Amino acid sequence: MADAVSHASYLPPILTFCTGAVIAVPLFRKLGLSAVLGYLAAGVVIGPSLLGVIKDPDAIRGTAEIGVVLLLFLVGLELQPSRLYSMRRDILGSGLAQMAVSATVIGLVGWRFGLSVGGAIAVGVALALSATSIALQLLEERGDSNETYGRRTFSILLFQDIAIAPVLALLPLLATTGAESGSAMRALASFGIAIAAVVAIVFAGRYLLNPFFRILANSGAKEVMTAAALLIVLGAALLMEHVGLSMAMGAFLAGLMLADSHFRHELEADIEPFRGVLLGLFFMAVGMSLDLKLVVENALLLAIAVPLLVLFKIAVVASILRASCSSTLEAIRAGALLSPAGEFAFVLLPLGVAHGLLNPQQAAIVTALAAISMLLGPIVAKLIDNVLLARITPETMDEDFDGVGDSQVMVIGFGRFGQVVTQALLLQHVNITVIDSDVEQIRAAARFGFKVYYGDGMRLDVLRAAGAGKARVICICVDDKNAALRILEMVKSEFPNVRVHARAFDRIHAIDLMKADVDYQMRETFESALGFGRVTLEAVGLTRDEADLVIDHVRDRDAQRMEIQFNEGIAAALNRVPRVTPEPLVKPKGKSKALTAETQEVIEDGGAEVAVGGVGEPER
Template identity: 40%
Template sequence: MEEAGQASLLHDGFLLLGFALFFVLVFRRLGLGATLGYLVAGAVVGPQVLGLVGDAEQKIGIAELGITLLLFIVGLELSPQRLWRMKREIFGLGLLQVVLCGLAVSGIIFLFTSFTPEAALALGLPLALSSTAQVLPMLQSAGRLRTPFGERAFAILLFQDLSIIPLITVIAAMSRNPLDAGGPPGWLLVLYTAAAIVGLIAAGRFLIRPLFGLIGNLGEREMFVVTALFTVIASAALMEMLGLSTALGAFIAGVMLADSPYRHELEADVEPFRSILLGLFFLSVGMLLDLRAIAEHPFFVAAMAAALIATKVAVIFGIATAFRMPWRSALGLGLLLSQGGEFGFVLFAQAQEALLIEPQAASLFGAIITLSMATTPFLMLATKRVRQVPDAKLATRDGPKADGAQALVVGYGRFGQTVAQMLMAGGIPVTLIDRDVDMIDVASQFGAKVYFGDGTRLDLLRQAGAGEAQLIAFCIDRDQAEPGLVEAVHEAFPQAAIYVRGFDRRSVIALHGSPVNYVMREVLESAVAMGRMALENLGLGQDEIERAEDAFRANDRERLHDQFASGDVRSSREKILTEPRRVGEP
């Protein structure tokens, strides 16, 4: 019996991987993405078409671990400081998207079908959620996850994951099943969530990090992989035991390890498992696709999927525009998040157990989710030209090319211009990159060749020749060159020294400990030079001016050292010079 089970597992694995390999290669070749290839492969090999592989429910249960690993990897790329910086997008943009899309889709279902208001809500609210498993890999493969567009998309997806608990509570509150009366109330689920998050944060800081340190000292790579998987599964299992989102638990575990020295090793160890299991997830979704339900109600499924996509695109476009996104980016965000998501299947099952919908309705709307997921690659491909800046604007703005330059300067504003001209004065070939179209036009009038592009994207830097460059200078505004970007650039191009223009003292503190070779506060040296001239004008001698500058710089270094240790810009406030004091005075 055991041998038969093993043979069946090998047989199923052989068929699933074989069909997946074929269809993914075909669909990637056509530019339609891997997700659609997996879905089609699952539908073809599943019980609805060829019937070569069965038991899709069990396989999707295993494959959901792929979503958990995906959220863990995303968490590794987001430090707590960066999450705090995104709080407006997460709790503003994300909240509005879930509420407005959920209510709009529920209203459409109620108006155009015979479902009760409770059933319409139980179906419509889950449809507001998008597919994290589909969207994040699309952003990663396009190199856009770390861009402002990618961060906003991720903020919405993260809030959607957080909203699973309230949505389960809403469905439980509308339940017609007497057995649900004894379940935990919504406020208790919120307390469970808060307690679980605090527990995971404490475990990450006081247990997991020391454990990784111990294993790192032993030099056992296999144990490192085992511990990484244990961390993910233990976090997910804790959440599942409390009836909460397993993916949220894995995400928090990732965030807690994001600023640890083990981040890159963890990401490399977990990534292969994530890729395989995520592919299996979409294969299982394709196998579960109820083609009979679609065949019996083809117009309803198609019309409802179209209504879902159109509604979410319109609502997200409106919200994104209100958040001052350019209309092309807002349209792209709406199209990218227009599909239903994998958590819809979970919430439909909850609604079915609560006797709010029939099994046939859950199957039908599951088919609608799958169909909407299948349309996303086509929609993104079909609207590519519309979402891009018009060709007329970019006709004379080439993307960067690898031309053998020793240095790349990203950002050609007032700071970048000085850095670039200093390098050129030293005989160093430089490639200039900026995404400000107006500035590129002005620079061309003075004979400077500035390439158009987002210099924070690794794929664009590689295209510009970062793989051979000896220096990459980020001369961009504010805090765009944050620690995560610097670490990713250093990992991708280890031969290149990285110089960063720091906007202010906070920027320098944030970049401390990252693999940056030098950070320059943009106004420091010019302010010191002006201070020297002012002291000279006020009658001080050169020796006194030199001593005053040395005293200021020494005091500034001491303050920075204390601030690096505490991570708080308010440290050593007592050392700020607020009263006239001669050098040598106490």
């Protein structure tokens, strides 16, 4: 009974977190604000500063920081070399300039206010970073991820996320500045061990992870893939922490090593639910750690510092993007999105305290400044966005928008049908994402010159992770009729603006797809059979034009029949038997002749479902 009581003691905090989340997050989303703000506000309310339901926020911080670890792993997964190269100008140019200018100015201000050099650097970098989760969520809510300012915002965020890794390695070295030579030597030795651990992770990711996940995928156990993903992420994080670096850095490296993996989207879909829940818990922990008494005591300082920080970061980003030929509109909108302090400020500042760069009082004030900026920043971004958009005309927006770029097509299923479909798309250099859950098909795809990602196309989280919402066309090429219908219904429900093309197995399946509102369907053997028939007509003496005319006539008559069957139903005419009997589209000139006595007997017995000669396949 004592064990039951001890287990039950974990339930009140869990119920408290869940209650705070389900009340605060929908409320803030209803107000048009970010879910992150809801988590922060819920943490403030249930924390020791107000209701005091949770007495010790530090007790859950270790668990909550796993959310940041998983976030950085997903960031690493997004950093494919080809994508980085195409965005190199914005990443290395705008991203580096933003970090350098913001961190330098903020650090100098901190130094003038009495911080040590190491502390000023830590504070400058912490506040120069932006909130990735807030910015990306606002872009997604606006549907502006593919807008010019959205892509440049993402580029700056990418640079910031890349910069976190060396910053995490830099903080321990800053703590040794001015120390005795023995301490410096120990720091350098620790740094060498850390580099060796990084090399080990890179080696494992390059040569071991893909074969490892391939073996697991062949087992067919989806839950094992999820367990393996968590094992890789948390294992790399623990290794980095053991050698003196951050868990987040280890997760970042693990994600980076898997960015080109065929299993990338499946891993992203498996990790995403854990990331969402734990990152929400992390923000609640940040809110709980906000000392309202300290905020009140330093109210004047914070009331001045927070707006100045937000406006300063907007000005820096807007100036940099404006200098790089962005329009004033998109430069200001990007700056507004990047104005709040980032999630990693709450990781860097405690590290600064741990290494003696900051004292607890200084860290507490800067943490409060960062947290309040995350509350204020999205509100300012929304106000600026409303003002700017209210002052421009549709024509002005057209001038500022340079288009989404090349078409994007997602192909679900890379079997014999999907392979032929992608060949035509490749010839036109169309940007393609292919999803398949067959490991052998993934291996075969390597010969096609593009990447196929391991994942189950019937999973909504996999489709989202693979970018289904951003695709212009989704081609459903799976060879399972029920799976195709399920995918179609899911896509139409979740991504209503995406055009859907589907492979149909036979006539009944085609009609089912049409009833599910497919944009285009084709029976898998219909056009090939028509082509076969055309060549046969030529072989018996028709010219190419004559044969084409006949085939077009057959195609038109089939379309007419399909429309009638779609509108009037097919089951009632067949006594509700779910099968279609092959019928001629035109009236034959003569009667069929049975070539054997057995065939004649079958015809006379009313074998309406069997064609002359014994072929009884459903019409394709």
